[in-house]
Each structure stands twice: as structure tokens, then as C-alpha cells.
Amino acid sequence: MSTLAIPETLSVILERKSVRTYTGQPVGEEHIKWILQAAMAAPAAVHKFPWKFIVIRDSEMLHYLAGGLPFAKMLAEAGTAIVVCVVPQEAFAGKTELAVIAGACASQNILLAAEALGLGAVWTALYPDPELMQFVRTELDIPDTVIPLNIIPVGYPSGKDKATAKYDAANIHWEEW
Numbered sequence: 001m002s003t004l005a006i007p008e009t010l011s012v013i014l015e016r017k018s019v020r021t022y023t024g025q026p027v028g029e030e031h032i033k034w035i036l037q038a039a040m041a042a043p044a045a046v047h048k049f050p051w052k053f054i055v056i057r058d059s060e061m062l063h064y065l066a067g068g069l070p071f072a073k074m075l076a077e078a079g080t081a082i083v084v085c086v087v088p089q090e091a092f093a094g095k096t097e098l099a100v101i102a103g104a105c106a107s108q109n110i111l112l113a114a115e116a117l118g119l120g121a122v123w124t125a126l127y128p129d130p131e132l133m134q135f136v137r138t139e140l141d142i143p144d145t146v147i148p149l150n151i152i153p154v155g156y157p158s159g160k161d162k163a164t165a166k167y168d169a170a171n172i173h174w175e176e177w
């Protein structure tokens with residue numbers, strides 16, 4: 001597409017992929033802290049940062065959550081998971097939409113930081129499914145005022161999952177629609 005040398009950060013963005021198979025090697029706390037630092041470096045409307053993160057490393061809990069979440073069966077194998085939550089009351093004007101957007105920005109930073117650290121991760125859905133959100137709320141004692149947005153398993157990738165080319169020039173309009 002271009003003759004420019006690709007900066008490392010762009011390579012990380014282009015190489016990021018949903019990782020659903022892991023080696024089982026545990027992820028160190030220092031890696032998790034870097035990932036959370038990246039999460040909280042995300043943008044959010046009017047400098048209000050309504051996010052909270054629950055780090056889960058307890059194998060029994062990960063297995064239990066995997067058992068109740070049909071699209072997150074890989075949780076147990078990853079060894080670590082981060083539940084990204086948002087508090088609408090802490091977003092600008094108390095708006096749920098702005099809280100969710102901030103949480104999505106933080107989530108993307110988590111996925112990119114994992115890739116940059118040689119780890120694998122995948123966004124698994126909770127919001128906006130009421131049943132999935134309620135299941136996780138109950139298991140993790142999350143108050144009703146808090147939205148659990150997703151659960152992101154984080155682990156060492158098996159190498160099976162590959163980035164797919166999603167660039168499509170047809171999605172771009174220059175100057176006008």
C-alpha cells in the first residue's frame with residue numbers, strides 16, 4: 001500500500017488479532033500492570049474516566065465463568081482475565097453512551113498492549129446482553145450501578161490465531177459520501 005517504513009506501533013496495531021487458544025503459561029503481574037496502564041491511557045469524553053477493571057487469576061473462578069459464558073470458553077485456558085467495567089455516573093453528564101465508549105477505548109488499548117507484550121487477548125462480550133451481564137454481576141459482586149462491558153482473557157498465544165486483513169478501500173469516502 002505504501003513505501004513508508006512501518007513504525008513498530010503500527011505493526012502492533014496491524015498484527016493484533018483475537019487470540020482464543022493459549023499455551024497455559026501464566027502471565028506475570030508486571031505484564032498485567034503494563035496492560036492496565038495502557039488501558040487507563042485511553043481517551044474519554046471531557047476528561048472523565050468512568051472505567052474500573054477486575055483482574056481475575058483464580059483458576060476456579062475462570063473455569064466457572066467460562067462455564068456460564070458460551071462465547072468465552074477460552075477464559076480458563078488463558079489463566080488471566082480482565083473484566084472491563086464502566087460506571088455511567090462517573091462519565092460526563094452521567095451518560096451511559098459516553099461511559100461505554102470510554103470502556104471500549106480502554107478495551108482496545110488492552111488488546112493492543114497484550115499484542116505489544118507478546119501476549120494474546122480477545123474481547124468477549126457481556127454488554128449489551130442482559131443475561132451475560134447479570135451472570136457476571138452475580139458471580140463477581142458487581143453493583144447494579146456498574147456495567148460489565150466485556151471480559152478479556154489474557155494469556156500466552158499458542159500461535160494458531162492469525163491477524164486477518166480487514167482493510168477495504170470501499171469503506172473510505174474522500175471529501176464527501
Ligand SMILES: Cc1cc2nc3c(=O)[nH]c(=O)nc-3n(C[C@H](O)[C@H](O)[C@H](O)COP(=O)(O)O)c2cc1C
Nearest residue numbers: 016017018019020071072122123124125162163164
Ligand atoms: C463488541 C465485541 C464483542 C465481541 N464478542 C466476542 C465474544 O463474545 N467471543 C469471541 O470469541 N470474540 C468476540 N469478539 C471478537 C470478534 O469476534 C473479533 O474482534 C472479530 O471477529 C475480528 O477479528 P480480530 O479481532 O481477530 O481482528 C468481540 C468483539 C467485539 C468488538
